Amino acid sequence: MTDASPALRPYVGRFAPSPSGPLHAGSIATALGSWLDARAHGGRWLVRIEDIDPPREQTGAAQAILNTLQRLGLHWDDTPLRQSAHLDRFEHALRSLEAGGQVYPCGCTRREIADSQSSGSAGGALHAERPYPGTCRAGLAPGRQARAWRLRVAPGVVQFNDRCLGSQAQEVSREVGDFVVRRADGLWAYQLAVVIDDAAQGVTDVVRGADLLGSTARQLLLTRTLGLPEPRYMHLPVVLAADGHKLSKQNGALAVDDQPPLLVLGQAMTHLGKHLGFDAPQISGAPPLQNWLAQATETWARRFGILRAF
Numbered sequence: 001m002t003d004a005s006p007a008l009r010p011y012v013g014r015f016a017p018s019p020s021g022p023l024h025a026g027s028i029a030t031a032l033g034s035w036l037d038a039r040a041h042g043g044r045w046l047v048r049i050e051d052i053d054p055p056r057e058q059t060g061a062a063q064a065i066l067n068t069l070q071r072l073g074l075h076w077d078d079t080p081l082r083q084s085a086h087l088d089r090f091e092h093a094l095r096s097l098e099a100g101g102q103v104y105p106c107g108c109t110r111r112e113i114a115d116s117q118s119s120g121s122a123g124g125a126l127h128a129e130r131p132y133p134g135t136c137r138a139g140l141a142p143g144r145q146a147r148a149w150r151l152r153v154a155p156g157v158v159q160f161n162d163r164c165l166g167s168q169a170q171e172v173s174r175e176v177g178d179f180v181v182r183r184a185d186g187l188w189a190y191q192l193a194v195v196i197d198d199a200a201q202g203v204t205d206v207v208r209g210a211d212l213l214g215s216t217a218r219q220l221l222l223t224r225t226l227g228l229p230e231p232r233y234m235h236l237p238v239v240l241a242a243d244g245h246k247l248s249k250q251n252g253a254l255a256v257d258d259q260p261p262l263l264v265l266g267q268a269m270t271h272l273g274k275h276l277g278f279d280a281p282q283i284s285g286a287p288p289l290q291n292w293l294a295q296a297t298e299t300w301a302r303r304f305g306i307l308r309a310f
């Protein structure tokens, strides 16, 4: 059972970037949407640096991200949390799942999983995009070493309501299979870490890019298995690069710190409004940052019918 529904808990939102590089137009639109939703609810907005994947991290990126948010007037509540500062939380969760028989060690290599899936398909990628076949579900084969840990996923459809996209459903057992909660390289899987930290920080509302929509059902499964309160979800339209791909540092995202803050925010708001159906506040006459953000918060509250009792 979960405790009070998110609507009955005081709103806590968060922005949770990984320090793999500076913020770009895409991550700024997500940060802005998440900030506006928290402010429109009169709630708290937390920043969490998801720094548990050292090979993908860039020195100085965490501080650069915080500097950019400050510069844009997207101020946070509480001290930003670094995920790497409390890895014991994840260890504890894994041990509790293990005690309940809900996870099991997997000895498969990526190559083995790919091979088991590639029969009949030409030129299949080596990474597992199709469901894990359940090779180690009943125990490791003799002589095999545990590499990763996987959650045992029962058949059934995971349903949830997305505040932007409406009713969503995924049959995780069929589409993903038993998924990894601790990776073969010893690092914590994103799915586990995000669920544990959202709960630990009392997050009621996850507002993030729609590129993460596909992992939401897995996170809900983990949330329910661990008996944690379920957040509400809102997945925002992803900003695409000119070539139609997801915007990233690799495909020419403009350095946002070289542009005026109001221009950056205005572009992010225009993007969100184009997909979500509202107009960005005018920038002509250059209102101070705080005025523009207050207007944008009003716009957001009106669009999503958020009652502002403060």
Ligand SMILES: [Zn+2]
Binding pocket: 105, 106, 107, 108, 134, 135, 136, 137
């Ligand atoms: Zn396996």
